[in-house]
Amino acid sequence: MAVLTIKNLAKTFGVGTAKASRVLDDISFEVRGGTFVSIVGPSGCGKSTLLNIISGVEEHTSGDISLTSDSGGPARMGYVFQDPRLLPWRSVMRNMMYVQDDQSEATKARARKYLDMVGLAKNADFFPGQLSGGMQQRVGIARAFAVEPDLLLMDEPFSHLDAITARGLRAQLQDIWAQSKKTVVFVTHDVVEAVELSDRIIVLQPGGKIYEDISIDLPRPRRQTDPTVATLQAEVLGRLEAMKAISRTPEAVA
Ligand SMILES: Nc1ncnc2c1ncn2[C@@H]1O[C@H](COP(=O)(O)OP(=O)(O)OP(=O)(O)O)[C@@H](O)[C@H]1O
Ligand SMILES: [Mg+2]
The missing domain is CATH 3.40.50.300 (P-loop containing nucleotide triphosphate hydrolases)
Known part of the structure; x- marks a missing residue:
């Protein structure tokens, strides 16, 4: 550990x-x-x-x-800041993948798993501007965990x-x-x-x-x-x- x-x-x-x-x-x-x-x-x-x-x-x-x-x-290391720091021109899923080293199906599946854990699986194709502040922060948290x-x-x-x-x-x-x-x-x-x-x-x-x-x-x-x-x-x-x-x-x- x-x-x-x-x-x-x-x-x-x-x-x-x-x-x-x-x-x-x-x-x-x-x-x-x-x-x-x-x-x-x-x-x-x-x-x-x-x-x-x-x-x-x-x-x-x-x-x-x-x-x-x-x-x-x-x-x-993963980092979650005070503000979610999502790229506004990328969808939720593409923000999740932006910080990943590889774009493999396994990595995408892991990103989806963490999005699901924060209750945002249905919002993967949304853009940050379509989410509330709390939802955006949940994406930031899921993104940091998804880096494992x-x-x-x-x-x-x-x-x-x-x-x-x-x-x-x-x-x-x-x-x-x-x-x-x-x-x-x-x-x-x-x-x-x-x-x-x-x-x-x-x-x-x-x-x-x-x-x-x-x-x-x-x-x-x-x-x-x-x-x-x-x-x-x-x-x-x-x-x-x-x-x-x-x-x-x-x-x-x-
Ligand atoms: N790049 C920098 N150059 C000079 N001083 C800095 C720099 N970054 C932070 N400081 C100073 O270091 C001190 C600690 O700042 P820091 O941001 O770590 O505090 P903090 O405990 O996180 O505060 P907060 O709860 O307000 O976020 C402050 O006095 C700040 O002005
Ligand atoms: Mg501080």
């Missing part, structure tokens, strides 16, 4: 300039294969920067990062959606994850969302240090309506009370 290992990672933007700013500071953690780990923290604490470093889009300043793949070959990545990176994928749509997509994500058992690193500023989805929550504090590393030991599937989920959500929120600016969704305070 893929394992992500990060040791003493630091990131400073603008090294050697007057504007140098340290965004990540001495970050160390390991993500075991098949687990769902969330990175939580207030805006600007370096969550997206960390994800970009893991994906290789951004260089780190010091420390080590390694990812072992399931196959023994180069590790494959060793590591799936998700950066606040539900933050642009209304609360009801986001709740539905979280349930759907849990179902797909339970079937695929992919290794996921999921960024969110929402502790409540993190408790619902994760095996473990790594809390970053402003300045980019790890504030707390919390195991979430709850049976799955987890539903917002389950009182044990709500109780743990309230407890984790309470533990992070000292850190301002961590969001509380209306569901959390209800």
Whole structure:
């Protein structure tokens, strides 16, 4: 199983300039294969920067990062962003296939399987402009899973959606994850969302240090309506009370 290992990672933007700013500071953690780990923290604490470093889009300043793949070959990564980033002139299916290395029938069948899992099998020939925001985001999620990545990176994928749509997509994500058992690193500023989805929550504090590393030991599937989920959500929120600016969704305070 893929394992992500990060040791003493630091990131400073603008090294050697007057504007140098340290965004990540001495970050160390390991993500075991098949687990769902969330990175939580207030805006600007370096969550997206960390994800970009893991994906290789951004260089780190010091420390080590390694990812072992399931196959023994180069590790494959999938990325789901805040916005779905679909190409508007391509159909749903052609957006699904755009990120694939090959266009074989087996790959198409896999793309269809994941589209089906997000309930969009019937929309394969639609164009993004014919889909709601939530449907577009479901295509983005299906597309990332269909790559069958060793590591799936998700950066606040539900933050642009209304609360009801986001709740539905979280349930759907849990179902797909339970079937695929992919290794996921999921960024969110929402502790409540993190408790619902994760095996473990790594809390970053402003300045980019790890504030707390919390195991979430709850049976799955987890539903917002389950009182044990709500109780743990309230407890984790309470533990992070000292850190301002961590969001509380209306569901959390209800
Ligand atoms: N390319 C860059 N050059 C300089 N500074 C940057 C760059 N990218 C990010 N930063 C700075 O790094 C800090 C962390 O940004 P980052 O986007 O990682 O935060 P975040 O935790 O993802 O925030 P949010 O929750 O708002 O998405 C911010 O102060 C930001 O201004
Ligand atoms: Mg961000």
